[in-house]
Amino acid sequence: MTSHSPADLFDPTDYQIGKSVGYLLARAKNMLSLGVEQEVSGLDMTHAQAICLMMLAEGEATTVTDLARALNTDAGSVTRLLSRMEKRGLIARTRRDDDRRVVDLSITPEGDALVEKLPVALCNVMRRGFDGFSQQEIDVLCGMLQRIITNTCPAGEAGCPQDRNSE
Template identity: 50%
Template sequence: MSEQTRSATEVGTSGALFRVEDYRMCESVGYLVGRTKTALSMAIEQEVAQMDVTHSQASCLVLLANGRCQTATDLGRELNTDIGSLTRMLSRMEKRGLIERVRSESDRRVVHLELTEAGRDLAGRMPAIYTRVLNRFFAGFSQDEVQTLRGLLRRVLDNSCAAEGQRLRPAEH
């Protein structure tokens, strides 16, 4: 038995929440979270397509608008996107007049991303789309259930960051 398999088996018998012998992919929390994320993304993609943007572009606009991100590096980290494809997407957004690249005066190596008036307008329309999709997906849920889910997901993210010595940034409203 390999060290990785032995380690997984030992964890499975030590009272861990998840056990190898009980694992069923389609019932796995990771699988269900991934499927949910994909379904949400596809629904948002359909909604924002009417405005001639992609879900990824809409996410960039919102992250820039609320100050969560200021550079391509920030966006890449937040969206878990490789910098090459992100740079190409940002170039398309710049050509459309949604963003501008502005070199930092204090450090010429740093390029900040700023929304244009058209970009701010589009970013301002995203919360209505996002809430419409979320309301469809969470039909029948109570506020308490949504708050519980949000808290649980934050704990999972905090656990994932703990191994790397990072903390999840506070939520932006």
């Protein structure tokens, strides 16, 4: 298998937006997100709320800063999202005694009840989106996406994989 440099693989003279891997990744992400939005609307929540709850439940995030970084958005947007979730009784926010600037997040029993339903909703979307794919194809795609994340993650940024091009 011949390895090419990115300069060889991405020639601006041949660029077509509709065939661009970046465009196709974004379009696929948007279609899956729309599917999640529709699926979780029956639980009276949004895609962003569902992702926040899942990340909190799995320990992937514990603070506003963690969520903002993971969702690739600003802390203000996350704070507004969390305010709506807190009003609904899904999460609780607690300021740390040792550093009042840090707000720790936890899931309430009401939030836990929704977390139990989310994997079914999210898997329903994945089943539709990946209809006709083999497990091997999904594993290869996940590996490639992880490599893109690793390659584009700023060195030393929290939440970024440490070993470039591993897997």
